[in-house]
Amino acid sequence: MRELSLNILDIAQNSISAGAPLITIEVSENTTDHTLFIGIYDNGKGMSEEQQKSVIDPFFTTRTTRKVGMGIPLFKMAAEQTGGSLEIKSELGVGTEVKANFKTDSVDFTPLGDVASTIQMLITMNTDRDFVYKHTVDGKDFVCDTREIKAILGDVPLDSYEISQWILEFIKENTEVLYK
Amino acid sequence: MKTLAELMAIKEATMQKMTVREDTGDDAIRIVVGMATCGIAAGARPVLNAFVDEVAKRNLKGVTVSQTGCIGMCQFEPIVEVIQPGKEKVTYVKMTAEKAAKVVNDHIVNGNPVAEYTVK
Numbered sequence: 465m466r467e468l469s470l471n472i473l474d475i476a477q478n479s480i481s482a483g484a485p486l487i488t489i490e491v492s493e494n495t496t497d498h499t500l501f502i503g504i505y506d507n508g509k510g511m512s513e514e515q516q517k518s519v520i521d522p523f524f525t526t527r528t529t530r531k532v533g534m535g536i537p538l539f540k541m542a543a544e545q546t547g548g549s550l551e552i553k554s555e556l557g558v559g560t561e562v563k564a565n566f567k568t569d570s571v572d573f574t575p576l577g578d579v580a581s582t583i584q585m586l587i588t589m590n591t592d593r594d595f596v597y598k599h600t601v602d603g604k605d606f607v608c609d610t611r612e613i614k615a616i617l618g619d620v621p622l623d624s625y626e627i628s629q630w631i632l633e634f635i636k637e638n639t640e641v642l643y644k
Numbered sequence: 645m646k647t648l649a650e651l652m653a654i655k656e657a658t659m660q661k662m663t664v665r666e667d668t669g670d671d672a673i674r675i676v677v678g679m680a681t682c683g684i685a686a687g688a689r690p691v692l693n694a695f696v697d698e699v700a701k702r703n704l705k706g707v708t709v710s711q712t713g714c715i716g717m718c719q720f721e722p723i724v725e726v727i728q729p730g731k732e733k734v735t736y737v738k739m740t741a742e743k744a745a746k747v748v749n750d751h752i753v754n755g756n757p758v759a760e761y762t763v764k
Binding site: 633 | 645646648650651652654655657658659661679680681682684685689692693696700710711713714
């Protein structure tokens with residue numbers, strides 16, 4: 465993957481496949497420590513211990529667990545190649561947490577890329593789910609919660625073009641200022 | 645800077661337009677983009693965005709853009725399927741945002757599938 469934002473999109477698709485009504489995505493960067501944290505949490509159907517082991521190993525994956533596949537191994541590799549780590553916690557019927565830590569000063573650090581596009585796509589392609597996106601830079605944060613957006617919109621769908629474009633700009637502008 | 649307060653005004657404007665846009669139901673053309681790990685890694689995100697943008701820009705009615713999992717030919721990703729009732733499904737491979745614009749123009753609008761982008 466050329467951008468970590470694409471890994472986020474990919475991992476969040478697993479949460480959607482797991483039937484999660486609420487998916488939380490957290491990006492937290494510390495520019496003095498040169499660290500980046502990415503967390504993807506859902507309240508989907510969760511995984512058994514055996515499944516949790518198998519998702520880490522790309523060669524353990526079989527056709528029946530196909531929907532997990534290479535996604536987690538690629539994300540884990542992206543984290544570990546910077547000197548970071550990836551952790552998965554999951555419980556059947558409760559949900560899954562994927563947490564990854566990156567060292568941003570590593571030469572092997574993949575840029576975060578266009579997270580705004582990832583979040584916009586997740587929101588507008590899955591209007592039946594709710595998303596919370598929290599982006600923190602050195603203690604300053606921005607939160608986008610689709611439950612708040614839906615409360616304002618009422619019957620107007622999130623995937624109508626004008627709303628979708630607004631969501632993209634809303635996320636883009638509010639995350640850019642965190643870096644200023 | 646955009647705030648949630650501003651969303652109210654956008655909502656009003658969108659509602660007015662919505663009354664004009666009516667779904668055509670069963671005749672709808674479906675554009676489906678493969679968004680599994682293979683598709684995403686190969687660049688499916690800008691392809692999907694390009695389809696959404698083109699369909700909106702041209703104000704096409706009865707055309708939906710959606711996503712699906714792995715279509716099964718990972719080496720040809722990004723893959724896009726165009727499904728139209730009563731016609732054979734067309735599968736486009738190795739798609740880009742530029743190709744997406746041409747598919748909307750030639751295939752969706754004018755009814756001529758772009759043979760050079762299909763699987764050979």
